[in-house]
Amino acid sequence: MSGPCITTLLKSYKLSRLFPTIMEEARMVQSLGMRSTQMTPTRTQYTSVISQLEQRDLSYESAIRSLNALQSNAATLQKIRKERQKHVHLNLPQTRLYLERSGVTQDMLNNLKVIHISGTKGKGSTCAFCESILRQYGLRTGFYSSPHLVSATERVRLDGEPVSRAKFTQYFWEVYDKVCRGRSSEDRPPYFQFLTILAFNIFIREKVDVAIIEVGIGGEYDCTNIIQNPVVTGITALGLDHTNILGNTIAEIAWHKAGIMKQGTPTYIDGNQHSDALKVISARSRELSASSLSQVPELDQFNWDRYPPVLGLHGQIQRRNAALALTLSKAFLVATYPELLPVYDVQPLVISHQPMEGSGDIDTVQPFQISGNMALGLRLADWPGRTQMVEKERLQYYLDGAHTEESVRACASWFNKASKQAISPDDKIYKVMIFNTSGDRDPQVLLTPFLSCHLDLVIFTTNLSGLQGAVDQENFTTTDKIQLDRCKSHLHLWTKLHTKRFEVADENLRSSLPPITSGNSVPAVIIPLISDVILWLNNDSKLQEGQAGSNLIADIPAPVHLLDADRIQVLVTGSLHLVGGVIACIQEDGMPPRRTIDPELVARYKNPDIPGEQLLLPSEKPKCHLRTGRYNNVPGML
Incomplete structure (x- = not known):
């Protein structure tokens, strides 16, 4: 009588739980040179299987591969997007289910002191300002954000730094084994949901004094909205983004973003919003019984005392984010750690019942005196990949992952100013833009503001770095073909914009654009891999040696003015994933550059x-x- 097949034997010893899927089990069997349904294992073969299972790979790289397996592939993602509205109400109950499966109860989460922030643009920057301010008061901070630029560890920060690989790996496997291992794909959280659960586990286990949580998409149905008892909530500037999920109007989007407001919790907002958004936010504050709803003053209205008004993050848009962060941070301290504030500063925020013009019935926070910790926190705030400049010999990289209409306008304005300030009068300058988009964003809207940047060349590329072993940047939600087709579409659109076949609707923007003539159109090329773009810009000898990742670029001659330039100013924008890929290619350690603190x-x-x-x-x-x-x-x- 023949013995059981190897798969049956494994299951009989309850070892199949060590395999996340049948596919992984099959791969193990295949690696042993056996056919799972036909071969009976000998005692030696069985011992070999047990030995390999006991030596399970628990490395960081293996953790990231298992995390990436939770991504939906491109075809599945399309189906999910079409059916999302049918099942969106199930997102929060499912998140709570997986959270409790991980060992964290809702009561444990409710005891976490949270600042919860939503918005279309600036929510990550506002979180970064808040985190930096509160760290200056000696608090142990946790900060959850998305997406990451280079490493998944960037999404979960402790005391201002990405969690270490060792700590990420340790907590990952503890949560993964409880939530995912041995379960079908239908009974596992998707990528972002899992990371949200992981972040809450880390913050609770690490006993942070404050957890600053950035919403992923929307707010009402976002995974992070299982938070029931935040200390304070904030809403940054709103705009049109993720329209296939949140709706096509600013009012529909505002409804989702305002969904993070909670009963008895104060909410502070950037009041520079469309009137339709403000009306919806005001109505939802009453619906959700927020204790108060107030807009923040302009940053220069605060009392800076002796402190210079310097921000660590550059660009006009960051002033509004900083003003909101100041207000959220003080409201948090007054409610939770008043002993850390000077005597004159422990009173609750004063609210003026005379709303700003155009803000409807929303009250306004009266400006207050900024403390040294607040001023220092704003100055030392670090948020890589957003209005950031990195110099590499004669190349100056201007990195900004702007990907909404409002943020790309702010990016173009920042680049125009910063690029002028960073050069000497006699320098020969060559300006290049590396560009890509992702998702369902309108490339015409995102490209048009850069017509005013006096570029010499535009390079359209994918979000594929081309680096070996870049597991953190693997993206199964799209395909190489989809990305390359998008590059071709961008190139076609850029050409049309320069021939005036598209009319720029915004009058102010149209008036700022240079006249388009046959002699001043900006050329553009497609280079599919980011690593090849960097090699090409550097005129790297690897191109001549045939070692580049793509043979295509060897046939693209570098412009003479590019080769002769004293400074090559490279604007990288349109996608945070693109910015991350560039950082991975230009940094020696492959990680985002961090601010040096004096x-x-x-x-x-x-x-x-x-x-x-x-x-x-x-x-x-x-x-x-x-x-x-x-x-x-x-x-x-x-």
């Missing part, structure tokens, strides 16, 4: 006897007029 500067901020003049860096002093309180041309200053 401990002496920190000490000066902490010392109340140091005058304001000494809080400026030497390079900033000649550009500042302290007696008039005006600061001119200083990066990050108001």
Whole structure:
């Protein structure tokens, strides 16, 4: 009588739970050179199987591969998008189910002190400002955001730093084994839902004093909205994005974003919104019984005292994000850690019942005095890949993952100013834009503002880095063909924009564009892999040696002006995934560059006897007029 087949034997010993899917089980059997349904294992073969199972790969790379397996493939994703509205109401109950399966109850989550922030643009930056401010008060901070640029560890931060690979791996397998292992694909959370559950596990186990949580998409049905008891909630600027999920109007999108408001919890918002959005937010605050709804003042209305108004994140749009972050941070401290505030500062925020013009019936927070910790937190805030400049020899990379209509306009404005300030008068400059989009975003809307950037060349590429072993950047939600077809569409559209076949609807934007003539159209090329783009821009010898990832670029001659330029200014925008791919290619360690903190500067901020003049860096002093309180041309200053 023949013995059981190997698969049956494994299951009889209840070892199949070590395989997430039948496919993994089959791969194990195949690796042993056996056919699962026909061969009876000998004792030696069985012992070999047990040995391999006991030596299960629990490395970081294996964790990321298992995480990536939770992504929906491109075909499945299309089906999900079409049917999403039918099942969207199930998202939160499912998230709670998986959370409890991981060992975290709703009561445990409710005890976490949370700042919950939604919005279309600036929500990540606002979270980064909040985290930096609260860390200056000595709090242990947790910060959950998405997407990551290079490494999945960036999504979960402790004390301002991405969680270490070792800690990520440890917590990943603990949660994965409880939630996913041995279960069918239908009984596992998808990628973002799993990471949300993982983040909550880490923050609770690491005993953070505050968890700053950025909403993924929308708010009402977002996985993060299982939070029932936030200390305070915030809503940043709204715009049209993820329209296939949230709706095609600003009012529909506002309904989703406002869904994070909770009974008895104050909400603060960026009041520079479309009137339709403000009406919906106001109505939803009453529907959800928020304790209050207030818009924040402009940043320059706060009392800065002796502190220079310097922001760590550059660009005009960051002023609004910083104002919201100041308000959220103070409201959080007053409610949870009043002992950390000076005596004069422990009172609740004062609300003016005289709304700003155009804000409907929404009250306004009265400006308050900024403390040294708040000013320092704003100055040291670090949010890689957003209005960030990185220099690599003669190449200056301007990185901004802007991907909405409002944010690309802000990006174009920032690039125009920053690129002028970063060069000498005699430098020969060559300006390049590397561009891509993702999802269902309108490329015409995203490309048009860059017509005013006086570019010399545009390179359309995919989000594929072309690097070996870049498991953190694997994306199964799209295909190579889809990405390359999108590049071709972008190139076709760019050509049409330069021949005026498309009319720019916005009058202000149209008036700022240079006249289009046959002699000033900006050429564009397609280079499919990001790593090849970087090699090509550097005129790297690997191209001549035939070692580039794509043979295509060897046939694209570099423009003479590019080769002769003293400075090549490279704007990378349109997609955070693209920015991440570029960072992975240009950084030696493949990780986003981090801000260097000067401990002496920190000490000066902490010392109340140091005058304001000494809080400026030497390079900033000649550009500042302290007696008039005006600061001119200083990066990050108001």
